[in-house]
Amino acid sequence: MESATKICVVGPPGVGKTAIARLLADWDTSAGAPYVATQALRIQELDRSLGKKRFSIQLWDCSGDSEFQPCWPALQRGAHGLILVRNAEASLEEQEKQLENWYKVFATPNRLKASQCVIVNVSRSNGGVSGLPAGSGRGLLANVNQVNVSLLEPDCQQRLFLALEGILGGA
Template identity: 35%
Template sequence: MQPLKIIVIGPIRSGKTTISNFLADATEIPYDYHPTKGVRILEFEVQNIIMNNKHITKDIELWDCSGDHKFENCWPAIRKDIHGVIFIYNEKSSDCLKEIQQLYDYFIGQTKLDPDRCVIFCYDPEKKNPEISKIISSTFMKISHIKCNIESGGSKLKTDFASFISTILNKMHNYTNQEDKNVLNENILFAK
């Protein structure tokens, strides 16, 4: 079974690599900033995902993408065959809304990916604002928006991520079942 390809996108210095490393249990979380060059792919398993009322383990490819626009020429390869998108921003990101809107248009709008296959994490490492920022536009009204902090809310972040993966898998399963029913109905009609 192929792994789920989840991309992590957002403005420069928004916490994409920190969150990606945490979700993948990849390394200790570095607190000094090192910009991502293009994309990093982290491979890992998520256990106890609920799909069709069963607990399963799923392989994940988490694509930690640079927020630097000089790597836009990589975007076509990055968005090929994606199953889900994690948008990450923090309130320190200048022009955050404009950046996320551009990323949404390219990775969601142009691919017609269902908004249920997206989530927005507002990364707040300094816990300055207990409320989720209201800077996100109406474009994102159908997308789950989650405030996250690794230090004090790491287990919640992993639970939210597992729930996101579960949503994607159930959507994919329901889509496949509907597609199978449509093919079966077409074959029955054709046979008559």
């Protein structure tokens, strides 16, 4: 196994970044657990196979709070992939601008390709998850894959693993 593959999990505060990282790392993610804001960074580790290759993965769950913005250049350094998380139930226009900013801060300095990034549209209710309209990403997000997940649906973890495999395959 090679050195750890670093994937940053980013997005605005309270959208579900930690829940996504914990699901991918196979941690218990009780839907009723109280919200605890990430203070700068949490790292979740996991091992995953893709074909015959085995990956040791570090998910860098980065705080979306602007208080920690001075830390972001250090957090993004050396990233191999990027998971952009958005609240599927919030304003699309506002979040698209935020996602583009996260992409500029975390993907651009690492020269990540669109295939090394994914947008996760998170809902905390059953069904009806909507993502950014196809082709809506003007420039930066135009070719980034998306996955729609509801934290309450049983296939949520499986859908996230497929998205993670897409990043690993693009790296």
